[in-house]
Amino acid sequence: MGTLAAFLILSAVTLIPAVVVVTSKNIVRSALALVPTFLGITGLYILLQAEFVAGIQVLIYAGAITVLILFVIMLTEGGTGIRIRQVNEQVAVGVLASATLAALLIWVFLRTPWPRGPGALPEHTADQIGKTLLSSMVLVFEVTSLVLLISLIGAIIIARRER
Amino acid sequence: MLLDWLYVAAFAVIGLLLAGLSLAIVWVLSLRSAYPEKRMTYESGMVPFGQAWAQFNIRYYLFGLVFVIFAVEVIYLYPWAIVFRQLGKFAFVEMLIFLVVLLLGLAYAWRKGALEWI
Amino acid sequence: MNWGAEIAKAVLAAVGMFTFLAIVAAMFGVLLERKIGGWIQSRLGPKHVGPQGVLQTLADTLKLLQKENVTPRAADALIFNTAPLVVATAGLMGWLVIPFGKIGETVLVVRDLNIGILFFAAMASMTVIGILAGGWASNNKYSLLGALRSASQMISYELPMGMALVAVAMEAGTLSTVGIVRAQDGWMGSFVFRQFPAFVIFMIAAVAEVNRIPFDLPEAESELVAGYISEYSGMRFSLFMLGEYAEMFAMAAMTTTLFLGGWKGPLLPPLVWFFLKMYLVVFFMMWVRWTFPRFRLDQLLNLSWKVLLPAGLIWILISGYRITF
Amino acid sequence: MAVGLAHFLVVSALLFCLGLYGVLTRRNAVAILMGIELMLNAANINLVAFNKYVAPAALNGQVFTLVVITLAACEVGVGLALVMAAYRNLETVQVDRINMLKW
Numbered sequence: 001m002g003t004l005a006a007f008l009i010l011s012a013v014t015l016i017p018a019v020v021v022v023t024s025k026n027i028v029r030s031a032l033a034l035v036p037t038f039l040g041i042t043g044l045y046i047l048l049q050a051e052f053v054a055g056i057q058v059l060i061y062a063g064a065i066t067v068l069i070l071f072v073i074m075l076t077e078g079g080t081g082i083r084i085r086q087v088n089e090q091v092a093v094g095v096l097a098s099a100t101l102a103a104l105l106i107w108v109f110l111r112t113p114w115p116r117g118p119g120a121l122p123e124h125t126a127d128q129i130g131k132t133l134l135s136s137m138v139l140v141f142e143v144t145s146l147v148l149l150i151s152l153i154g155a156i157i158i159a160r161r162e163r
Numbered sequence: 164m165l166l167d168w169l170y171v172a173a174f175a176v177i178g179l180l181l182a183g184l185s186l187a188i189v190w191v192l193s194l195r196s197a198y199p200e201k202r203m204t205y206e207s208g209m210v211p212f213g214q215a216w217a218q219f220n221i222r223y224y225l226f227g228l229v230f231v232i233f234a235v236e237v238i239y240l241y242p243w244a245i246v247f248r249q250l251g252k253f254a255f256v257e258m259l260i261f262l263v264v265l266l267l268g269l270a271y272a273w274r275k276g277a278l279e280w281i
Numbered sequence: 282m283n284w285g286a287e288i289a290k291a292v293l294a295a296v297g298m299f300t301f302l303a304i305v306a307a308m309f310g311v312l313l314e315r316k317i318g319g320w321i322q323s324r325l326g327p328k329h330v331g332p333q334g335v336l337q338t339l340a341d342t343l344k345l346l347q348k349e350n351v352t353p354r355a356a357d358a359l360i361f362n363t364a365p366l367v368v369a370t371a372g373l374m375g376w377l378v379i380p381f382g383k384i385g386e387t388v389l390v391v392r393d394l395n396i397g398i399l400f401f402a403a404m405a406s407m408t409v410i411g412i413l414a415g416g417w418a419s420n421n422k423y424s425l426l427g428a429l430r431s432a433s434q435m436i437s438y439e440l441p442m443g444m445a446l447v448a449v450a451m452e453a454g455t456l457s458t459v460g461i462v463r464a465q466d467g468w469m470g471s472f473v474f475r476q477f478p479a480f481v482i483f484m485i486a487a488v489a490e491v492n493r494i495p496f497d498l499p500e501a502e503s504e505l506v507a508g509y510i511s512e513y514s515g516m517r518f519s520l521f522m523l524g525e526y527a528e529m530f531a532m533a534a535m536t537t538t539l540f541l542g543g544w545k546g547p548l549l550p551p552l553v554w555f556f557l558k559m560y561l562v563v564f565f566m567m568w569v570r571w572t573f574p575r576f577r578l579d580q581l582l583n584l585s586w587k588v589l590l591p592a593g594l595i596w597i598l599i600s601g602y603r604i605t606f
Numbered sequence: 607m608a609v610g611l612a613h614f615l616v617v618s619a620l621l622f623c624l625g626l627y628g629v630l631t632r633r634n635a636v637a638i639l640m641g642i643e644l645m646l647n648a649a650n651i652n653l654v655a656f657n658k659y660v661a662p663a664a665l666n667g668q669v670f671t672l673v674v675i676t677l678a679a680c681e682v683g684v685g686l687a688l689v690m691a692a693y694r695n696l697e698t699v700q701v702d703r704i705n706m707l708k709w
Contacts, residue, residue, distance in 0.1 A: 001284075002284040003165075003608065003609050004608070004609050007609045007613055011613075011617045014617065014621065015617065015620055015621065015624070018621055018624045018625075018644055019624060021624075021628065021640055021641075021644065022624050022625070022627050022628030022631070022632070022637075022640075022641060022644070026357075027634055027636065027637055028357075028360075028417060029357075029359075029360065030637055030640060031636075031640065032360060032410070032414055034640060034643065035410055037644070037647075038647070041621075041647050041650070041651060043168075043172070044614065044617065044651055044654075045651075045654055046165070046168045047165070047609065048614065048654045048655055048657075048658045049164060049658060050654045050657070050658070050668050050671070051164065051394075051395055051396050052241075052242065052396055052399070052668070053650075053654060053668050053671050053672065055396045055399040055400055055403055056238045056399075056672065056675060057650075057675070058403035058404075058406070058407070059234065059238065059399070059402060059403045059406055060231075060234060060235060060238060060675050060679060061643075061647070061675070061678075062403075062406070062407065062410065063234075063403060063406030063407060063409065063410070063439075064230060064231045064234045064235075064406070064436070064679070065231060065643065065678065065679060065682050066410060067227060067230075067409055067410065067413065067432060067436060068224075068227040068228065068230075068231050068682060068683070068686060069636060069639070069640065069682065069686070070410075070413050070417075070432075071223050071224050071227045071429070071432070072224060072227075072636055072686045072689055072690060073636055074223075074417065074425070074429065075221060075223060075224055075690065075693075076636070076689065076690070076693045076699045087631045087632065087633060088631060088632070088633050088702055090630050090631055091631050093630065094626075094627045094630035094631040095627065097626065097627075097630060098623040098624070098626045098627040098630070099623070101622075101623050101626060102619055102620060102622075102623035105615075105619035105622070105623070106615075106616055106619050106620075109612060109615040109616065109619060110612055110615075110616075114611055114659065114660055115660060116659065116660065117660050117661040117662055117663055118662075118663055119662050119663030120662050121657075121658055121662045121665075122665070123164060123395075124395050125395075125665060125668060126241065126242050126245060126395060126396055126399075126456060127242065127245050127246045128665045129242045129665055129668055129669055129672070130242030130243055130244075130245060130246035130247075131246050131249075131250070132664065132665050132666065132669050133239070133242060133243070133669055133672075134243065134246065134247070134250055134253075134254045134257055135250070137666075137669055138257055140669070140673060141239065141257065141261065142257065142260055142261060142264075144239070144261075144673060144676050145236075145260070145261040145264040145265055146264060147676065147677065147680055148232050148235060148236060148264075148265060148268065148676065148680060149264050149265065149267060149268040149271075151232065151680035151681075151683050151684050152228070152229065152232045152268040152271070152272065152683070153268065153271055154684050154687070155228050155683045155684045155686075155687035156225065156228070156271070156272060156275055156277050156687075158684065158687040158688055158690075158691050159221065159224060159225060159228070159686075159687040159690045159691060160225075160275065160276075160277070164395075166287060167392045167393075167394050167395075169287060169288065169291050170291045170294060170295075170377065170391055170392045171374075171377060171392070171394075171400075172291075173288070173291035173292050173294070173295045174291075174294075174295045174298070174370075174373070174374055174377055174391075175370060175374065176295075177292060177295035177296055177299065178295070178299060178366075178369065178370030178373050178374065179366050179367075179370050181296070181299050182365065182366040182369045182370060182520055182523075183366060185346070185516050185520065186350065186362075186366075186516055186517070186520075188346055188516075189345075189346055189347070189348065189349075189350055189515060189516040190350070192346055192347045193346075193347055193348055193349045193350065193515070194347075194349060195349050196349070199354075202351060202352065202353055202354040203353065203354065204353050204354075204355050204419075204420060204421050204512070221690060221694075223429055223432075223433055224686065224687075224690055226433050226436070226437060226582065226586075227433070227436065228683050228686070228687065229586070230436040230437065230439070230440065231679050231682070231683055232679065232680075232683060233440050233590070234439070234440065234443070234679075235675070235676050235679045235680075237440065237443040237444065237447065238672065238675075239672075240443075240444075240447040240597065241399055241447060241450065241456065244447045244448075244450040244451040245450055245451075245454055245455055245456060247451070247601065247604075247605065248451075248454055248604060248605075251605065252605055252606070254605075255601050255602065255605040258598075258601060259598060259601075262594055262597070262598060265594075266591070266594060269590065269591065269594075273586075273587065278582070278583075278586045278587060279579075280578055280579035280582050280583075
């Protein structure tokens with residue numbers, strides 16, 4: 001009962017700002033509405049017993065990516081873009097496509113008999129994640145560092161003024 | 164575990180409510196006199212011109228970018244930090260490779276002047 | 282589990298903690314700051330309200346509560362009004378994981394989260410959003426410039442702080458704050474000895490995170506009016522200040538927890554030890570504020586990116602090597 | 607009614623489609639990136655939910671989530687760099703006006 005109430009509140013906290021993100025005319029408000037969306041998703045992770053991922057969600061999405069997006073908005077058109085139309089001529093198509101896809105996805109999700117695996121989630125997820133990452137997923141872990149390196153180099157090359 | 168986070172949620176909600184309450188008290192207690200000059204943007208006494216929502220230096224973006232990349236790196240350090248003792252030398256070497264690769268990134272950003280503020 | 286009772290307890294804990302913080306961190310903290318500032322600069326500081334001026338901040342609070350909230354015409358009212366609430370709340374949230382002391386076997390902490398210090402770092406990072414939002418919503422050139430400076434400064438110092446937190450987590454083998462205090466046995470066991478570079482990095486980053494002199498560029502009065510709070514007045518201004526002071530005290534409390542052995546100490550009760558150490562750190566931060574001049578922006582960023590960040594990474598490798606082999 | 611896998615899947619489907627709508631209809635390149643972020647987050651909810659309800663024995667789903675978060679950070683970094691470059695050269699971030707290749 002308590003969990004269901006928490007779930008409904010958190011879903012609302014996630015989805016209502018998400019609507020603002022995709023519809024607001026003011027692009028800064030859109031970006032700021034990302035924060036409650038991400039925090040709501042953090043709450044959903046908590047309900048799913050993924051504490052560590054929840055902490056990361058706040059730190060990276062709400063604390064870092066949103067800041068970077070806000071920086072770029074302020075460095076480009078920022079609030080001056082309020083007077084510009086923010087949507088293109090595909091609104092009808094967009095509504096149709098996403099509504100169809102949503103209906104389809106939900107239909108599939110509800111009809112599929114999901115299997116239930118054995119075992120239970122550990123109480124402390126952080127150290128388990130560390131062990132998984134450093135043993136069976138070590139290749140993923142190392143490749144991640146390369147991906148980070150390459151995207152850092154690429155972004156610096158693209159963003160810097162050519163001299 | 165959920166109980167812990169009930170407290171977190173309570174802290175967040177009560178924090179916002181109490182801060183809002185202080186503004187509500189102000190609303191009740193304060194005298195209000197609105198004349199146009201009071202609500203003018205403050206620019207050291209000059210009459211403001213233009214919008215503040217203008218564009219700024221690209222430097223801010225470069226710092227934001229390097230920050231995001233290294234913030235992501237730090238999240239991998241946390242789970243490693245609490246288990247590497249149990250996993251021994253292998254885990255240390257893995258993290259050594261990871262960090263050296265990222266130090267290369269830092270060196271590149273440094274070399275290319277992404278960390279300079281001019 | 283009885284959810285109603287638990288929710289009531291959580292709400293009570295939150296209200297109690299916030300009232301305590303408003304008094305100890307904000308009101309008493311501001312008084313302490315002014316008294317110490319006066320003492321260092323051979324002035325008297327506040328003196329007239331109450332004996333030796335101890336009621337000065339109470340009077341200030343009463344004054345602030347009666348001031349009109351002015352919203353500039355050009356501002357984005359919704360965001361302008363929400364931003365101070367976010368900053369104040371984010372400043373208070375970090376206190377959730379701070380262990381104050383121990384009575385018998387019960388540790389005095391609101392909740393001992395498994396991801397304690399990660400939670401602390403996450404909450405500290407939320408302040409940036411509030412500051413950026415407030416500075417942008419003011420629609421004032423000084424505010425926006427101050428907000429951008431503040432944000433770039435805070436994100437720059439979040440990384441070295443994260444490195445210092447990781448170094449401590451390595452030493453203790455846990456992310457929980459109570460676990461970290463328990464891992465520091467005896468006087469020499471305090472992590473300030475074994476993790477001295479991490480301690481230095483953490484202290485510098487902590488002062489920079491809360492935008493205090495010598496890192497107070499965002500509010501540089503002589504250049505930017507008051508930075509991101511230029512347009513804020515009355516209670517909204519004081520909510521920003523409340524957030525800032527709560528976070529400064531939280532940083533001091535975290536330094537105590539991570540490096541100075543938390544509540545541990547001989548003879549005196551644990552609670553007394555904790556507050557003694559915390560106020561020592563607070564005093565140090567105030568001392569620094571009234572002694573040093575302000576950094577230049579490029580010096581500030583160089584310190585973070587070219588000194589503290591590589592130093593933090595290398596220190597993590599050194600500690601890892603020492604612990605592994 | 608207890609909260610089960612289906613609840614989370616429905617929320618993530620809705621979030622994904624909101625993100626898709628944003629990507630399809632927005633003109634501002636940054637807003638399109640925000641839509642993509644929403645879609646990635648929807649995927650993350652699914653990964654964590656499947657981890658809990660379908661395969662709780664190992665934490666692979668949560669580790670995947672970390673990887674997705676990493677990739678999202680990289681994607682946003684490079685994507686925004688492209689936006690900055692486009693803005694510098696063409697002085698707009700409206701994607702339907704970035705159409706130089708047509709000539």
